[in-house]
Amino acid sequence: MPGAISLRLPYRPPMDVAAMLGSLGAEATLGAEKYAEGIHRRSLVLPHGTGVVALSEMPGAKYVGCELRLDDLRDLTAAVSRRRRLLDLDAGQEAIDRHLGPPAAAAPAAGHTGGPGHPHDPAHRGVRPRPGRRPRARDQAGPRPSGHHRRKRQH
Known part of the structure; x- marks a missing residue:
């Protein structure tokens, strides 16, 4: 090389x-x-x-x-x-933080007790963000509605 x-x-x-x-x-x-x-x-x-x-x-x-x-x-x-x-170097972390709320470590000081992005939020379970990054907003969407599935391709 x-x-x-x-x-x-x-x-x-x-x-x-x-x-x-x-x-x-x-x-x-x-x-x-x-x-x-x-x-x-x-x-x-x-x-x-x-x-x-x-x-x-x-x-x-x-x-x-x-x-x-x-x-x-x-x-x-x-x-x-x-x-x-x-x-994920192009992520706008400040905009994501504004959308999700304060990080879990700052939550008690900010009076944040739950909601999207909070570790105790049921929709948050199963989401495993990379260390060093907050989860993206799309990761917080939760499970897909029942009956939602991808169409199989017709060959």
Whole structure:
């Protein structure tokens, strides 16, 4: 593989990058992913070849460190897009917080005792957000109404 390409993947705070990468490392796929010393590495299968990505926290910065090694540079956009989506870097956390209410840790101080996004809300059960991120509004929708199902394709 050619030399490494180092990038900065910006995000909108707040985000606990170390917790996010640690969570990915805890659920790493044997042989495809590795987490050590705060760096999450993963092999990638891309449209024009393969690659390896290393993601790391950059303390005090509003970006995630990203080092890519690609077989074909035409895969750069696909590799970056996949990593941004994996880490949900384009989420507007402040807007999500306004919609869901204060985080559970701040709930008692804010007088928040329940409702959407609260750990004791029945609709919230079964939703497992990634550490470092609040759940998205669409994750709070709850179960689908009975009788709701996807249509089977007709061949």
